Amino acid sequence: MKKRLAVLLLVVGLVAVVNGIGGNGEEDGHCKYKRGVSPRPHSVSILEFGAVGDGLTANTIAFQNAVFYVRSFADKGGAQLYVPKGRWLTGSFNLTSHLTLFLEKDAIILGMQDPLFWPIVEPLPSYGRGIELPGGRYRSLIHGQNLTDVVITGMNSYLLAIMEL
Secondary structure (H helix, E strand, C coil): CHHHHHHHHHHHHHHHHHHCCCCCCCCCCCCCCCCCCCCCCEEEEHHHHCCCCEEEEECHHHHHHHHHHHHCCHHHCCEEEEECCEEEEECCEECCCCEEEEECCCEEEEECCCHHHCCEECCCHHHCCCCCCCCCEECCCEECCCCCCEEEEECCCEEEECCCC
16 A cells, blocks of 8 residues: 555656746746747858867967857847857957857867966955965956856857966
8 A cells, every 4th residue: 555655656746847837936846947049130250250170270360350250149149159160269258248159060179378368367255255265266268247148059169278387
């Protein structure tokens, strides 16, 4: 009898989970968030800004210029920055709001190993503000502050920031 009751409760529980009953606290049980990525009305390729995906050429200026250009579409639904297959060597660069950074299959964004391409910024408050480690920190490969509506997506692509200091 106990075994049947346990199986019955398990089945009822699974049905409730599958049907999303009360899953997000709303009556209909459906998720209110969008699934998938909505396409942007504008799209540009990093190639249009002179980038070379050979793994040797510095593309920091190309990424910075592309993001600056994409910023002009912020009030028009945003834009997508397309990075095709290749090895894209770059230093740190900032993103902008209303941007989709799309990396094609086998696109690899490589962080440059030269510290000159990595600006020093203030430490995060969670790091103790210089108590544990004095001074700043290197900015991340792909950086952004106070941004909204940013998507980084792709198809089997990589972001690599390897520094040998």
